[in-house]
Amino acid sequence: AVLAQHLAHQGKRVLLVDLDLKAPGLAVALLGPDEYPRWGVVDWFIEDLVGQGDEVVRDMVARPRWGQDMLGEIMVVPAYTFDSQEYIAKLGRVYLDRPAFHLGERPQRWTERLQRFLDTLEKQEQPDVVLLDSRSGLHDIAAALVTELGAHVLLFAADTEATWMGYRVLFRHWHTYGTARRMRNRLSLVAALVPPRRPYYLDHFREAAWDLFRDTLYDEVEDETDPAGEDLFSFDLMDDNAPHQPIPIYWNEGLAAVSSLQNVDKSVVGYAYQRFLRWFDDWMAQCEGAKP
Numbered sequence: 001a002v003l004a005q006h007l008a009h010q011g012k013r014v015l016l017v018d019l020d021l022k023a024p025g026l027a028v029a030l031l032g033p034d035e036y037p038r039w040g041v042v043d044w045f046i047e048d049l050v051g052q053g054d055e056v057v058r059d060m061v062a063r064p065r066w067g068q069d070m071l072g073e074i075m076v077v078p079a080y081t082f083d084s085q086e087y088i089a090k091l092g093r094v095y096l097d098r099p100a101f102h103l104g105e106r107p108q109r110w111t112e113r114l115q116r117f118l119d120t121l122e123k124q125e126q127p128d129v130v131l132l133d134s135r136s137g138l139h140d141i142a143a144a145l146v147t148e149l150g151a152h153v154l155l156f157a158a159d160t161e162a163t164w165m166g167y168r169v170l171f172r173h174w175h176t177y178g179t180a181r182r183m184r185n186r187l188s189l190v191a192a193l194v195p196p197r198r199p200y201y202l203d204h205f206r207e208a209a210w211d212l213f214r215d216t217l218y219d220e221v222e223d224e225t226d227p228a229g230e231d232l233f234s235f236d237l238m239d240d241n242a243p244h245q246p247i248p249i250y251w252n253e254g255l256a257a258v259s260s261l262q263n264v265d266k267s268v269v270g271y272a273y274q275r276f277l278r279w280f281d282d283w284m285a286q287c288e289g290a291k292p
Contacts, residue, residue: 001029001261002269004074006277007129011071015061015127017041017118019134019145021091024079026133029261030064036082037062043081044117045094051101057120066262075125111148118149129284147179152283154247156192159205164212171216184217184233184243188283190276191246202246209244210237217243247279 004014018026021042039047039060047056060077067074080087098108108116122130134145136156146153157163174180191205219232235242252272255264 001026002273003277003280004030004131005067005070005261005269006273006280008067008070008072008074012128013073013075013126015075015077015121015125015130017077017121017130017132018079019132020136021079021094022135027062027076027078028259030067030074030076031062031078032065032260033082035062035064036078038081040078040080040084041117042079042084042087042090042094045113046090048113048117049093049096049098053117054120057117057124061121061125064262072128075127077121111144114144115149147174147183150186152186152188153183154188154190156190157205157209157246158192159201159208164208167212168216171212175216180217181233187217187243188279189244189246191248193251194248196250196252202248205246206237206244209246210235210242213242213244247276249273249276 001016004016007014016026016030018024018041020026027036037060039056041060044053044056044060047053062076062078064074064076095110097110098113100107118130118132130151132145132149132151134142136142145151155167157167171180174183189209191202194205195201213235218234221232221234235244239245250272252268254268255272261269
């Protein structure tokens with residue numbers, strides 16, 4: 001939500017999709033109760049099972065009124081509508097494969113349905129940037145978003161043993177199924193909720209992150225002077241361009257106490273997110289510079 005606001009101020013058309021279906025909350029930070037669209041993400045997945053997805057997608061994008069003065073635009077696709085009925089019951093049918101409707105067709109897997117849903121939204125809204133809010137942890141939605149869509153992935157983390165063990169399990173799983181090599185060059189690690197008065201926190205975070213990536217995703221470099229090693233995927237501990245290098249977002253009491261970005265003091269957001277937003281601007285510039 002903060003990133004979308006930042007990009008919209010720069011003139012970008014930003015589409016946000018809340019795919020954290022079991023703990024949705026993105027829309028609350030951006031929309032008022034009377035600003036929700038008619039349909040949410042869950043409704044599309046249900047209606048698509050009976051061939052009605054295209055009808056639903058036309059009325060599931062909301063634009064916060066308080067963003068009208070921005071150079072760009074924020075477009076929000078919530079997980080559910082404000083007065084959503086039977087949301088829990090619908091969740092049980094979200095992940096079903098779509099049946100074949102015609103002779104010769106095959107059922108469509110959920111990940112294929114998700115890609116088609118996003119393609120339809122992008123064609124309809126023509127955004128400059130699409131941000132997908134994923135379920136955290138080792139979850140089916142997160143797995144599909146991270147591995148199937150080809151997007152750049154921001155891995156949020158806290159410097160805890162549970163966090164590093166969870167990512168270690170995930171990265172090893174990628175190795176087992178041959179996914180690691182096509183995944184590792186589109187990952188960036190975000191240090192979330194960084195304590196503001198612990199000067200060595202990020203140093204320890206970096207070392208723990210480097211240990212994780214070195215043991216699971218980085219290639220072993222036996223001789224750094226060997227020209228053959230130029231194509232190896234490996235980074236030093238202090239390499240600013242390495243995926244293990246933490247992009248910090250600082251914890252702030254004032255920011256944690258509010259539910260809507262409309263009510264947040266800009267200086268508070270700037271303090272907590274300054275380095276993260278600066279990193280994203282640089283990353284976007286590199287992406288745009290690499291386009292043909």
